[in-house]
Amino acid sequence: MTEAHFALDMRGITKTFPGVKALSNVNFRVKFGTVHAVVGENGAGKSTLMKVLNGSYAPTSGTIRVADKEVRMRRPADAQALGIRMVHQEINLVPDLSVAENVFLGRMPGRWGYLRRSELVSRTQAILAELGAIVNPRDRLGDLSISQQQLVEIAKAYAANPRIIVLDEPTSSLSEHETAALFRILRKMRDDGIAIVYISHRVKEVLQIADEVTVLRDGAMIETRPISGITASEMIRLMVGREVGNVFPKSPATIGAPVLRVENIGDGTHFHDVSFEVRAGEILGLTGLVGAGRTELAQAIFGLSRLVEGTVTLNGRPLSIETPADAVRAGIAYVPEDRKGDGIIPEMCIRENIxxxxxxKLSRIGRISRSADRALASEYVRQFAISPPDGERRINLLSGGNQQKAVIAKWLAAKPSVLILDEPTRGVDVGAKAEIHNIIGRLVGEGMAVVMISSELPEVMGVCDRVVVMRGGRASAPLLREELSEERIMTLATDEEAA
Structure with missing residues (x-):
């Protein structure tokens, strides 16, 4: 194969920051008309390599060739001019603009200074339909769910007719149904000759969609292989440099009396007539397609929105929750889906976030006890193996998995009876997933009641004792662990008659 068949050829890429070598002599080549996956633990160098590719970072050394032409990119606009588009895991759009305005931001159709709004809307509608996204082009972006915003981000990149498209954890907020729709469009783009770089922690997805895979570890390229010649367990071993046991371990726990019970609750808009209970020592799964009302249900129980019908009881005592502060006082904690937007304060250190x-509780006569503050943070940093183990480090400098462990620690410090986890392993690597599930296993072993929202069916089936499936704002009767199968869950999530 000649060099001209390569859309991208990065050679000897090294990137150093003060005191840190983030990339070390990485060689990375992607062919036109292929899906090339990049995998590795958080901190392996994937994001740094992609930031070099999209012009955000200049490499300390090394060369980049695009379609056999050596290029130098000093800013993201240079990469975009070369036909390189990046879809970030964290939403990178303008919330106060419409969906259509975001999709064509910087490239809006017009003439003589006038925006052709009808053309803008119709072109956006056609792209969204091709992606299988049920989104109104006229809607304000900030009013959409995280999953819908992610689809708009993908539509924006696709609308630019890229030669190379980089997708960073594109399915982290998508359901299995939406992921399948995304894979259809990625295969079409691949067949049209576009080079696709696909970054994901979900090994199953990589095996489904990729033609080739490159494994990074500790800033170095470990191996590039055709996907047909690698197994899931081998890929995980290459990523982490060690054998990893069951990623979704089921920890033994004694299930006790009901702790949280919701009866016929609804918010009048997103969910209606939902009933379930979660018991001490139990993990109750809450799954379904994105948009089914799962997150809205959790937020209402936690006081982030209002219930208009039904009752919530905790340990047999009726609750009236108007605000999150009411929920925390009652003994309910909620770890949100959007870790960076809602879970942490990025400019604060780990200690301050926890x-x-x-x-x-840490204050006396209006003054925070510094010794108690540091002791609390140190205990959770040690207990959850947060790395690096420095409570004074700014939390936004941690990997996604370590940020998530700190967010869970923050709410456990409030000593809740019920912990609601919304997509707790979204965007974290295989090793961190196993660590987070071990933490959850310890909590239920100590008698905590856990509600876990997840779009990842292997996760739901691996760790939950019972599962409630939501569809169109309504909930199924709980399925027992021995009744679980992907087919049954998906039938309840998609089939109105079965539900």
Missing amino acids: SLPVLR
């Missing part, structure tokens, strides 16, 4: 929900 202490936030319990500042009153």
Whole structure:
């Protein structure tokens, strides 16, 4: 194969920051008309390599060739001019603009300074339909769910007719149904000759969609292989440099009396007539297609929105929750889906983030006890193996998995009876997933009641004792662990008659 068949050829890429070598002599080549996956643990160098590719970072050394032509990119606009588009895991859009305005931001159709709005809307509608996204082009972006915003981000990149498209964890907020729709469009783009770089922690997805895979570890390229010649267990071993046991371990726990019970609750808009209970020592799964009302249900129980019908009881006592502060006082904690947007305060250190929900308990006569504050953070940093183990480190400098462990620690500091986890392993690597599930296993072993929202069916089936499937804002009767199968869950999630 000649060099001209390569859309991208990065050679000897090294990137150093003060005191840190983020990339070390990485060689990375992607062919036109292929899906090339990049895998590795958080901190392996994937994001740094992609930031070099999209012009955000200049390499310390090394060369980049695009379609056999050596290029130098000093800013993202240079990469875009070469036909390189990046879809970030964290939403990178303008919330106050419409969906259509975001999709064509910087390239809006017009003439003589006038925007052709009808053309803007119709072109956006056609792209969204091709992606299988049920989104109104006229809607304000900030009013959409995280999963819908992610689809708009993908539509924006696709609308630019890229030669190379980089997708960073594109399915982290998508259901299995939406992931299948995305894979259809990726295969079409591949067949049209576009080179696709696909970054994911979901090994099953990589095996489904990729033609080739490159494994990074500790800033170095470990191996590039055709996907047909590698197994899931081998890929995981190459990623982490060690054998990893069951990623979704089921920890033994004694299930006790009901702790949280919701009866016929609804918010009048997103969910209606939902009933279930979760018991001490139990993990109750809440799954279904994105948009089924799962997150809205969790937020209403936690006081982030109002219930208009039904009752919530905790340990047999009726609750009236108007605000999150009411929920925390009652003994309910909620770890949100959008870790960076809602779970952490990026400019604060680990210690300050962990202490936030319990500042009153750490205070005397209006002053925070610094020794108690540091002791609390140190205990959770040690207990959850947060790396690096420095409570004074800014939380936004941690990997996604370590940020998530800190967010869980933050709410456990409030000593809740019920912990609601919304997509707890979204966007974290295989090793961190196993660590987070071990933490959850310890919590239920100590008698905590856990509600876990997840779009990842192997996760739901691996760790949950019972599962409630939501569809169109309504909930199924709980399925027992021995009744679970992907087919049954998906039937309940998609089939109105079965539900």
